[in-house]
Amino acid sequence: LRRVETEDPYSRVVSETLSGMDPWMTLGFSSADLFNYLGRMDGALSRYFIFISEAPAGVVCVRYPWLRGPYLELLALFNSHQGQGIGSQIIGWMEAEARLKSGNLWVLVSSFNPRGRNFYLKLGFSEIATLPALVKPGYDEILLRKCLQCSAS
């Protein structure tokens, strides 16, 4: 993981890749929106590029403090790096950090992203609410929580 810098030289190419990938494509995020998101001042948002063999392979953005634990605001592995266990490793890292100070992990996933939903369910998250039209009219977002202090975890 490498922290995104102000005016990071990789932000442009990463934003372009994300804007062509779901869920961001369907939700209507442009490359410019994502570029601004990666670069704007936000002291509570930690943004990292995932580097593999010296090339960007994905992005992870974590908001903390959020709700008695961090909120995973964005997680993306670019197509050729999916399904190799990297996403699971990232959640493991986030969980280890969260355990030191709080009892929950939070994430939102679009209802039309069954693969994303399965990914989080498999890692011990529970779907706890459906939020209609949160990002875009006509689309639901699902709020998931991983409770680190509940007996089942």
Ligand SMILES: CC(C)(COP(=O)(O)OP(=O)(O)OC[C@H]1O[C@@H](n2cnc3c(N)ncnc32)[C@H](O)[C@@H]1OP(=O)(O)O)[C@@H](O)C(=O)NCCC(=O)NCCS
């Ligand atoms: C969802 C995502 C973050 C998962 O990360 P990943 O590194 O690809 O996932 P992992 O390799 O750690 O796989 C963990 C589980 O996810 C599911 N999964 C991962 N890749 C999959 C694929 N190609 N097809 C179906 N299920 C898949 C499987 O259940 C897998 O478990 P298994 O390896 O025991 O079969 C990643 O695929 C991604 O960035 N997708 C596009 C953007 C997105 O949907 N982001 C998350 C929601 S915002």
